[in-house]
Amino acid sequence: MKKFWAWGALAIGLLYFILPLMGMTNFSLKMRRGVYSLDAYAVVLGDPRFQETFTYSVVMALFTILFGVLLVVPTAYWVRLKLPALRPYIEFVTLLPLVIPAIVIVFGYIRLYNTSSWLPLTGSITGTNILLMFGYATLALPYMYRAVDTGLRSIDIATLTEAAQSLGAGWTTILFRIILPNVLVAVLSGAFLTFAIVIGEFTMAALLNRPAFGPYMQLLGANRAYEPAALAVIAFAITWGCLGLIQLVSRFQKGTQSPV
């Protein structure tokens, strides 16, 4: 009887998630009257604004990942190694982006870094892009920090650090040749989640007026019928592709198996 309810709950859950997806995908294929076609996808993919905004978001995602890795890996490593008592506080700080809405963060940025401020980042395109990257990194922080912290938990960083030190290695060598390669899968997991977040993010990009993929989706949704559905399917495929890649790279991690 218990199994019946378990399977029932699973079936309802799957229907809840899959039915809207099926409906949306079905709708996205009906641009041409009476037949299924990929016309909506062709229109979306052929739109120069799609290519422009998608490229912009991909580049921003790559910079955000790089910045996130350089910020989070040394921080999480140092906290675990030298400041373990601070871990709960650091975890709390990294969780804040989940409870503080993106709009609050971006208004804070605009207020702090506007053209009449001491650091007028919004006064130039490069400055605004940097500000947006910081915003994306903030939004991705809970995921990136957790992923890296979990990776660090799986290795004995204290002993590995001491072993490397006794062999003459300095902090940079330890971080980039010992620690980072051993948490690479965790870092990649965080990176793919960051990528998915950046690709779909709307609020920050819209309010900072940058040509990102999120505002483009919103714009398309407000003016077209079939194309937004096609775009949503594409965005969904990108997200799932990222999750699939996380699974894939996890399989190739070296050194996680138990000793013989």
Next chain:
Amino acid sequence: MSFLTLSSIQKSFGPVQVVKDFNMSIEKGEFVSFLGPSGCGKTTVLRMIAGFETPSGGAIAIDGKSQMNLRPNQRNIGMVFQAYALFPNMNVAENVAFGLKVAGRPKAEIDARVKEMLGLIKLDHLADRYPYQMSGGQQQRVALARALAPKPQVLLLDEPLSALDAKIRVSLREEIRMIQQQLGITTVFVTHDQEEALSISDRIVVMNAGKADQIGTPAEIYNRPATRFVAGFVGTLNLIEAKVVDPAANRVSIGDQGVTLREPLGTVKAGDMVSLALRPEAGSIAPDAKGDTALSGAVVSTNFLGSVIRTRMKVGDSIISFDMFNSPGLVPPAVGETVTLRFTAGDLLVISD
């Protein structure tokens, strides 16, 4: 002149002083073991030599050069850890080469040294393996090769055998000793296993509550324990309370039986109590033995331990254990039977606190 000198080393963690005025001089090429129970401070001393802990007081010098202001990566000290600590992302050859690469050695030199080290530990055929593909014993041998590759001044071994099974432990400790002698490297070995320390060391430091209770050769530590702690910690030992009868003649009584000791009793007077130590293997059953070097008592129990049979007898208020080598024809004494144990005057040691 000693090679590694530890002078009045102290270490406190908050209000707790874990190492108290530790002094030690180690000669070049010597193999010294720090032996003691958990929490006695032996690993802390080792970590201070390595530079992972900063002493609260005192000085550390290697070859006359102070190490106090040097970071761990500047000390040229090799270290082997209990948990192996091989880098999981590198194969065996890369692990062994790590220290040499960090030092910026030429590739040809690194390749030659890696080959030499893998030959030394007889694992040349596993150069491409990753740590997770190897057994614990193999990993620890690689860790040893990795620590030795950059030709360190001193090798530190922090309970390197503790995580291994008994058989591997014995063979690896012999291998470690052989390699150490072959290279002539000054080595400090931390262990809580007395058999390990006794079997491979030139000298042993028995540590208790943050200080060295006794420093000596394995034979000195085992045969002439300086303190009650050393006597109790190293080997099995009977601790017997005896009453001083005649201090001038070194004569004491155990229960109602008198014995004469070889070593002087020191500043005690008649009627004082002293602690005596007697190793179980020192005595033997001799029905006809009498006089100052024999004790009689009723057998309390006998235990079969394989190569020996350990018998416990009651003498006065003390229980004394003694061992008999097992042989097919040996009939151990029965419980309740009165037996006489014979020993030499030198076997009974006076123990100070």
